[in-house]
Amino acid sequence: MRIHKFIVMKITLLCIGKTDDKYLIEGIDKYIKRLKFYINFNLLVLPDIKNVKSLSAEQQKDKEALLILKQLQPQDLVILLDEHGKEYRSLDFSSYLEKMMINSVQHMVFIIGGPYGFDQKIYDRASSKMSLSKMTFSHQMIRLFFTEQLYRAFSIMKGEPYHHE
Numbered sequence: 001m002r003i004h005k006f007i008v009m010k011i012t013l014l015c016i017g018k019t020d021d022k023y024l025i026e027g028i029d030k031y032i033k034r035l036k037f038y039i040n041f042n043l044l045v046l047p048d049i050k051n052v053k054s055l056s057a058e059q060q061k062d063k064e065a066l067l068i069l070k071q072l073q074p075q076d077l078v079i080l081l082d083e084h085g086k087e088y089r090s091l092d093f094s095s096y097l098e099k100m101m102i103n104s105v106q107h108m109v110f111i112i113g114g115p116y117g118f119d120q121k122i123y124d125r126a127s128s129k130m131s132l133s134k135m136t137f138s139h140q141m142i143r144l145f146f147t148e149q150l151y152r153a154f155s156i157m158k159g160e161p162y163h164h165e
Helices: 022-035 057-071 090-102 120-125 139-157
Strands: 010-016 040-046 077-087 107-112 128-131
Touching: 010 057, 010 139, 022 040, 022 139, 040 057, 040 139, 057 120, 077 120, 090 139, 107 139
Parallel strands: 010 040, 010 107, 077 107, 077 128
Antiparallel strands: none
16 A cells, blocks of 8 residues: 555646536546545536627636636645646556645645636646646546546555556
């Protein structure tokens, strides 16, 4: 077993807009329930921007950025889930999280942007970017993929048989 005594770290997945597909909600809930045995995890869903038809993509990203920035504290370690971010193998992602715990990071906030991505203000606030794939997926699917990978990372830390390699 590799997991050590760490300070209590919290992880938040911050998203814009709710998920409507029942199968995705069920999958996300499944991994959130499993995660509670490992980490203080929170899925924070910010409301969709209203009247988007009258907004340009840049205006929509700006409004989303204001909502996102209100949720962040100065000490938060912010990681954007972005197609141009660093890709990790599951084992490497687990090691990265373990390193953050050892380094006494208290709160990691992973952010999934809106349909047009992130405003520059969010890129400026972020510590890093992470990609789950070179492929493009819906923002709702990314929530499921991320929560599963987070669960997998902690099961790897604990030496549990969920991950086979």
